[in-house]
Amino acid sequence: MSDAVVFLVLPSLAATLGSxxxxxxSRRRRPVESGFQEQLRALAPDDRSRPHPQPSGIVRFDDSSVEET
Known part of the structure; x- marks a missing residue:
């Protein structure tokens, strides 16, 4: 094998092995993740909470006819 091939192959193998x-x-140190259903329950809104009122989202372009108070 020529020196150029060795120069390219050995660092590639070392990088792959290191990765x-x-x-x-890092996989061994990572905590075990909970199940998908438990994550959904944690993200679900509380049954006792009421829905928040949402604005209508309608914006008038011609505000000259509307008086501001």
């Missing part, structure tokens, strides 16, 4: 080792190490 795999880092991925395995």
């Amino acid at each position: 795999v080792l880092l991925w395995l190490w």
